[in-house]
Amino acid sequence: MNSPHWPSELLVAEDAANDPLALRVIERLGHLEPEIVSDHGDPLRLSKNKEPVGEQAERFTAGKKKLLLCRYKGEWMRACPGTSSHVCCNLWTVNPGEGCPLDCTYCYLQSYLKRNPTLKIYTNTEDLIEAISQRVNSEPSRYFRIGTGEVIDSLVWDDLTDSSLELVPFFSRLPNAVLELKTKTANISNLVSNEMLSQGSRVTSNTVVSWSVNALEINSKDERYTASFEQRLSAMEQVASAGYRVGLHFDPLIHFKGWEDAYSEAVRRIFSRLKDSDIAWISVSSLRYKPEMQEVMEERFPESSVPYGEQFLAKDGKMRYVQPLRLKMVNFVWNELKKVSKTLPVYMCMESSAAWRSINGGAPVAGEELKEVFARKARLKVLGDSDQRV
Numbered sequence: 001m002n003s004p005h006w007p008s009e010l011l012v013a014e015d016a017a018n019d020p021l022a023l024r025v026i027e028r029l030g031h032l033e034p035e036i037v038s039d040h041g042d043p044l045r046l047s048k049n050k051e052p053v054g055e056q057a058e059r060f061t062a063g064k065k066k067l068l069l070c071r072y073k074g075e076w077m078r079a080c081p082g083t084s085s086h087v088c089c090n091l092w093t094v095n096p097g098e099g100c101p102l103d104c105t106y107c108y109l110q111s112y113l114k115r116n117p118t119l120k121i122y123t124n125t126e127d128l129i130e131a132i133s134q135r136v137n138s139e140p141s142r143y144f145r146i147g148t149g150e151v152i153d154s155l156v157w158d159d160l161t162d163s164s165l166e167l168v169p170f171f172s173r174l175p176n177a178v179l180e181l182k183t184k185t186a187n188i189s190n191l192v193s194n195e196m197l198s199q200g201s202r203v204t205s206n207t208v209v210s211w212s213v214n215a216l217e218i219n220s221k222d223e224r225y226t227a228s229f230e231q232r233l234s235a236m237e238q239v240a241s242a243g244y245r246v247g248l249h250f251d252p253l254i255h256f257k258g259w260e261d262a263y264s265e266a267v268r269r270i271f272s273r274l275k276d277s278d279i280a281w282i283s284v285s286s287l288r289y290k291p292e293m294q295e296v297m298e299e300r301f302p303e304s305s306v307p308y309g310e311q312f313l314a315k316d317g318k319m320r321y322v323q324p325l326r327l328k329m330v331n332f333v334w335n336e337l338k339k340v341s342k343t344l345p346v347y348m349c350m351e352s353s354a355a356w357r358s359i360n361g362g363a364p365v366a367g368e369e370l371k372e373v374f375a376r377k378a379r380l381k382v383l384g385d386s387d388q389r390v
């Protein structure tokens with residue numbers, strides 16, 4: 001097997017070389033000769049303060065072809081930092097690696113990982129599992145929604161690592177946590193495999209498989225190497241029939257001529273294939289990125305119109321569309337979703353309280369359907385819990 005986004009160079013840190021996950025990846029990338037390295041730093045690390053935008057773009061692109069297998073030695077589990085002066089959806093993050101071989105025009109990793117762009121897969125999965133276990137068990141009355149898709153696509157390497165075969169059954173045994181696997185791939189073969197599903201129907205109970213979705217135009221022009229809209233739909237259908245709940249992230253909404261019809265069509269196509277009861281949650285949010293990323297996007301994607309919209313510097317230090325346009329777009333997609341069903345659990349990711357008031361008519365806990373997303377307490381089935389706060 002081989003995929004267009006797979007790396008052309010494989011590095012393996014000395015102390016990771018015998019980890020089962022490393023051995024599996026080395027075997028499956030058998031056409032590459034692994035280079036054993038003793039230095040733990042990123043081989044493409046930017047050591048000076050600044051560099052011309054052309055070099056920065058080149059280094060980031062080079063990082064997407066270089067994969068380093070190494071052990072992670074930092075803190076595994078963190079509360080999502082959110083963004084200042086915006087409403088936070090209470091997600092915890094755990095990163096099984098760093099960097100993404102797919103290549104979306106608007107990807108924030110172009111600024112976030114600009115100093116360390118080499119792709120990484122962490123091979124000490126047992127430490128990751130132990131860290132989650134300790135944290136979640138230390139607070140049994142708290143509810144943890146944990147995502148693995150913050151600085152890496154959750155499933156992009158799953159056919160090399162088989163990580164989901166460990167994580168999904170592990171989460172099914174946790175009474176107060178749910179795992180969110182967030183992806184733009186259709187890499188679900190492990191999730192729907194006999195090896196997974198023969199473990200019983202409970203195995204899928206605490207995992208939500210989420211897709212970032214966008215207008216078809218954006219999918220085809222600005223999301224290089226990702227699965228097509230149709231491939232994602234087909235993957236959603238398969239995981240839903242295997243018993244998983246599905247998450248959707250309309251993020252980032254992008255303004256272009258004909259955007260209303262395009263997003264309306266995306267919603268229509270999704271719900272011609274999924275039932276509203278298949279859905280765990282849906283987030284909606286508009287384009288945002290750090291100002292420093294503007295030139296890098298222009299350099300790396302000269303054909304794209306994404307960097308040339310009506311963006312301005314917002315209060316949180318990110319480039320965003322002017323507020324009336326941003327609210328119009330979020331409101332439009334929100335209403336399209338609510339036309340499917342009023343009880344669809346739709347929320348806004350990284351939007352201000354003012355946006356919530358304008359679109360939802362109140363705070364995010366207003367609807368019963370959103371309690372899972374904003375829950376702070378365990379015993380999720382007891383959704384009437386009145387002490388859940390935002």
Ligand code: SF4
Binds near residue numbers: 101106107152226
């Ligand atoms: S799939 Fe996500 S992480 Fe990967 S390049 Fe696209 S936006 Fe970035």
